[in-house]
Amino acid sequence: MTTTVNEPATGGAARPAAGLPRLLPLVPGLPEDLRAHLGRYGRPPYRGGPGLLINAIQAAGLTGRGGAAFPVHRKLAVVAGARGRKVIVANGAESEPASHKDDLLLRVAPNLVLDGLQLAAEAVGASEAYLYLHPGHHPELLRAFAERSAAGIDWLQVTLAEAPPRFLAGQESAVVNRLGGGPALPTFVPPRVSDRGLGGAPTLVQNVETLAHIAHIARYGPRWFRALGTDTEPGSMLTTVHHAHGDSQVIEAEMGAPLRALLADQAEAQAVLIGGFHGTWLPISQAAATTLDNQALKKHGAAVGAGLIAALPADRCGLAEAARVTRYLAAESAGQCGPCLNGLPSIAGGLAELAGPRPRRQTRENVERWAGLVTGRGACNHPDGTVRFVRSALKVFARELTRHEQGRCSATNRRPFLPLPQGMPTTEDDWT
């Protein structure tokens, strides 16, 4: 289940909690200051040297929670094995417009993230640490910075850095480019930032939720971590759930939890977008029958991604939603790679036509052809992710497309559903 609330820990000692929530506060929405944090978890258990925590993280089977689900211990080991100056970055630049789990985590449990950052910094032997996030009000975070500095519990001083409001701003190489003083643009891999990142130094970029999990694994060990989740994908993850009735909430869920337990009103939904805007649409019947883990989602061509689960109400036009999001994704192309720069606007234009009345017959074929042309041809996975979204939309909303070809639309509510930011980048300054 996903909503178990355990007894508050007493006595100030670190005592493992048995169920959920692991990351979120015991009293939902109530931020924990340093005193409450230390009371619940105790001080960060430093290992006394680099490398020592990595085995525990490997045994725990933790994967990155920023979207790519990459095994965390492998990135740690690469950076830990390098010599000289090393950098660690806590990535809180949550750029999915519909996702706000990282933002919530930084507000309600900043100390857990900062513990994880410090422990990971020790594990790789980092000499510089950054917390990278979108500008805005994070008073809880600033307070945590001040309290921790006064309490002297940090291994390394952390520098705050701001991310521009761009979809790709949190992409690993874009993060490093931004921290280096340039625009937040992705660059070609290799080199990976873990080999050559900020100023040439091996750089570990980890999502803030991943760091919070590291803080737990350091305290309670891999066995405790594996008490939740599946064998191949242990632990819990934060999800942002948009219910069909319009509310959204951040839910910490066990990996492998049935999606129907997270979706409050499936009867009102027609389809579910899973992962993020680079994710996959599933019809509600399929979504309700599957579970929150990549092993199960892979069968449907989907992935947990950044934890977005958005149920589209039955009264909306799925094609119109897909066209809006695709237009946004095309506008957020960094404009560096030809296939992405030229392909995504074409695809967005095609989808806009498909979302309208009586689209031309060849438009659908064109969109599918263009989708094939951009796949695998970007410096980052923006074209691939966008194509995944578009293809699944064309599949799941195929019947709606037939209606549009006949000049009809089944939607009775024309209000946009998925949240999208206003404006788009037009100058170089918009990327810094």
Place this chain on the structure above:
Amino acid sequence: MSGTTAFWYASRATGIVALLLLTVVLVLGILVNRQGRLPGLPRFAVTSLHRNISLLAVAFIAAHVLTAVLDSYVSIPLLSGVIPFASGYERLWLSLGAIAFDLMLAMILTSLVRGRLNRTLWRAVHLLAYLCWPIAFAHSIGSSKDLQHGWMLDLAVGCALMVAVAVSWRLVSAARQLPRAGRVAALLAHHGAAPGTRGPQERISR
């Protein structure tokens, strides 16, 4: 033709071929910079053509310098191939040749280790091409009696015209180019999916 005049002829011939090759290299380099295409060739092939012909040009220049040195009719020290003002014969014109060759070496060496250099540095060195070609051209015209009349002069003028056209095209095309951040917006508008236009939902007729 004796053994000595063979070197002399070879030096004149390789020099002229090198000028032609350098002209092609510069034009191709401009094409690469503007992401232009040649008919029937993918874009990466234009880049490799630019690279390979520049290496070929260097080979011809090496032959040009060596044969000029080996020729015994006039005395040209080997070092004057890379060091300006080291030659008594045609001091000014040969110095220009040496300077042009040095600039080429700088561009080729930085290109060979491009992966380890930062892009700004590599680019700055590579911009020397626009200095290198006119110097090499002046060296050719100044030191070669061949190029000063007849169809060879036409050839030289043709090279200069090609370079002039290519450089002007580069400047105009660069001035017209939208900044990176504005390109996507322009393309979206072109495809009828510009933000701010009425969304597809609003256009559904019932």
